[in-house]
Amino acid sequence: MVVVDDDALVRAGLRMILGGAADLDVVAEAGDGLDAERVVDEHRPDVVLMDIRMPRRDGLETTRSLLSEGARALRAARGDDLKVIVLTTFDADDMVVQALRAGAHGFLLKDTEPRRLVEAVRLVAAGEPILSPSVTATLMAHVATGGGAVDASDRRRSDAETRLATLTDREREVALAIGRGLSNADISRELYLSVPTVKAHVSRVLDKLGADNRVQIAIVVHDAALT
CATH class of the missing domain: 1.10.10.10 (Winged helix-like DNA-binding domain superfamily/Winged helix DNA-binding domain)
Structure with a gap:
């Protein structure tokens, strides 16, 4: 797994939470979208936790690039599969909506409880995108309008x-x-x-x-x- 966030403290917190699970391994971090693409290409993770608002290149553009048809085809040819989970502060952020349209496998609020964060990553890694009923209604209403x-x-x-x-x-x-x-x-x-x-x-x-x-x-x- 790769953690992408421009806040070093957030990255450290996520690494500590996720690293405490025996079956999860944070292999690298990145502070913005440009670094994220390089790190993903180098480490070939199964899951990326992607912050949306970052300098240089934001999480939306990076998600689009990582999950583009060409990028997916390249990874499939070498036996890789990548899933992106969007990290956000607000559950109806327009950029989150756009990220989901770009193929992100779900989203997590940054104040998600550690236990639920670990569970969510496991679900996505296993092929079950995150669709929490508690926030889906608000988010999808935003999509529909x-x-x-x-x-x-x-x-x-x-x-x-x-x-x-x-x-x-x-x-x-x-x-x-x-x-x-x-x-x-x-x-x-x-x-x-x-x-x-x-x-x-x-x-x-x-x-x-x-x-x-x-x-x-x-x-x-x-x-x-x-x-």
């Missing part, structure tokens, strides 16, 4: 409706549940499906929507104003 850009919001809604129309009724139900922040286990209980069946539906939804992760499915659902 487009931050006041009416025309852009209308275009996103139309595009989202077109993409969702490719789903079967059951896949649509699963997509809507993901948009509400439900886990696979929650969806299993709500729709009376086995967890393996839910996972199969999620895989098909990801493929049909052209989404990289559950966060992006949720964004499509909220863009369509279905939650």
Whole structure:
């Protein structure tokens, strides 16, 4: 794991918290986006904790670069996989919204309890993007309104409706549940499906929507104003 933050004290605190878990290892730190790209290329971590507001190059631009199609293809060719978790002070920061659109696997508030921070990193490393119901509603409402850009919001809604129309009724139900922040286990209980069946539906939804992760499915659902 790599920790990226322009505040040395924050980096030290995160390293101390995460380093206390036997199964987590902070291999490097970076103080801004430019250093982050170099460090990620050198150490090839599984997860990056990325602060958003930094000098020289912010976390948004860096996330876009690290998760671009070309960068992902290069890592896949050498057997690497990278997941980015956005660190922020505010749960509805517009830059966080943009980072999620760029492919970030979730976000954490900087005042997250240490235990929950460790758990969240483990989940993301295991392929489960962070969609906390307690903050998803606020964040996704911000996404759906487009931050006041009416025309852009209308275009996103139309595009989202077109993409969702490719789903079967059951896949649509699963997509809507993901948009509400439900886990696979929650969806299993709500729709009376086995967890393996839910996972199969999620895989098909990801493929049909052209989404990289559950966060992006949720964004499509909220863009369509279905939650």
